[in-house]
Amino acid sequence: MCFGDFNEIVSMEEKKGGAVRSQRQMEDFRNAIHQCGFRDLGYRGPDYTWCNMQEGDDKIYLRLDRALATVDWIDHYRETRVHHLVDSTSDHCALLITNSMTQQPPRKRRFHCEAMWIKREDCKDVIKDAWNGCGDLSSRSGIANGLRQCASDLSRWNKLVFGHVPKLIQNKRKILNALVLRDRDGSLGSEINSVRKEINDLLDSEEIMWHQRSRVQWMMLGDCNTRYFHSKASDRKRKNAISRIMDENGIWHETKEGIANVTVSYFEKLYTTSYPSHISKVIDTIPTKVSSEMNQSLIKEFTKEEVLAALKQMHPTKAPGPDDGLSSLINNAARNQRLSGISMCRGCPMITHLFFADDSLLFCKASSQECHQLVEILQLYEAASGQKVDTDKSSVFFSRNAPEALKNEVLNVLGPM
Incomplete structure (x- = not known):
């Protein structure tokens, strides 16, 4: 420290x-x-x-x-x-x-599907039995009941089969150590190997568990990265913990009820319509790509096979999110030579933006003209969509050749990042 x-x-x-x-x-x-x-x-x-x-x-x-x-x-x-x-x-x-710090009273945890459960065949049986016993699935209420029943059955099964994985590993290691000390004549070899296998299986489950909590998708499993995944998950938990929060009047709230009230008030105002007036300017930049024939194909009833194919294309521990028209605004500015972007090498196409999940990378020339254009695009998008750019999570990067005076000029245009 x-x-x-x-x-x-x-x-x-x-x-x-x-x-x-x-x-x-x-x-x-x-x-x-x-x-x-x-x-x-x-x-x-x-x-x-x-x-x-x-x-x-x-x-x-x-x-x-x-x-x-x-x-x-x-x-x-x-x-x-x-x-x-x-x-x-x-x-x-x-x-x-x-x-x-002040200990918070225990609260009921939300259900989370653990990726390590899939290793066991009986997990599939629990899911099948839950859905088969939930009755009518042709209505929304029936599907909701099925989801609740499946979550309840999986939670109960998890306590019986897995329990607290780190504690199980500690207990099994104590058992293994005792067996090795007792095995004077080699008669306990089979039992020792069985416990070792159980420990290795639990270690695999622990790595999967912390990998899922860490949200690290680029590192593969199987290389004993449990400590790294654990540190990333702990870091996420520390960053996400809210010990106090400031309301719109600049007053800090530290109690559980106060934090909840400020949060609810903030999101009520955030998701109350601001009656956007510039949506047409965004839509006009999106070129027509869908023909009447294509539209008929898109609006027809989807099949079970299509739903299954879409689910299998998703990351195993991810869920889909919404899309927007920001890309069209940037492409329109590039077509009209208001944004130039960057090229990775000679002959390559210019890159003006890269979107990945909820992260965005925007590229432009380090000039006040292009930065003003970028700010106008973001402001137009905010006015049309009701979304806001979080400057606290935004950063500006320059090439090594950019002079200090130019950096300051650009930062003055873009504002705090």
Whole structure:
């Protein structure tokens, strides 16, 4: 663990007021954190830890103080919290680091289908029996009842067959150790090999379990990556945990009821229609590709075979999401030479954007003209769809040849990233 005044920030989100920070300085700081294998522990309290103590437009805020730790340290001290404490005698906030938090009452967990269940043949029998016994499947209520029954039966079967996998591994290893100590004459060889096989099967299940929770799709199973998957899953859980939340009036809420009320209020406003008025501008950029004959084929009743084929094309632990018209807006700007994109090598087609699941990569020339065009496209898309770009999760990358003045000019156009 490493904490204190680093006298540097990682992005312009950690600065308020004053001149634009040098991108190279911030990038060097980010690289240093990455090379040390550190993760930011986050904080509770004010967003900035330093102030120049000035007033009006001359006032500058920075988050110069932070606490960093390795993945192993975070995994060992999971309840660590960092608090920013304002001090009247200093221009810095004090860092208070605690290793405990208020225990939340146990809550009923949502049902999750575990990928490790598929290893066992009796899992299929549980699913078949649940659906065969749920009655009429021709109605929505019948299908809903079938899903509830299947989830209930699988949960009950999981407790009987799997239980808590890490604890089972510990218990089996104790049994194996006792058997090896007792096996003076080799008569327990068969029993020892049987327990070893059980442990190996449990280790495979544990790796599958943590792989599913880590959401890491690029790394294959079977290479003893359990520790890596566990650290990624623990990191996701820590990042997703909400210990407090700020409402629209800037007031923090830390109780369970307060957090729930602020969240419900936010999404009620988010999903209440804003009566978008620019949807036609988005639709007009989408070229007509579907003929009448193609449309008739698309609207006809789907078959069981088509549904099965579509399901098998999905990732085993993923679900489909919605699509939109952002790609059409970008393509339209590229066709009209308002965006140039990039080319990987000579003779290759230009790339203006890459979409993968809910992640988007947008490419353009580092010029104020193209960046203004990109901002206009995003604003038009937001007005038409009601969705918003999350600048907290957005970043800007430049080529090595881009001069510092040009970087600052582009960042001023794009805003905080």
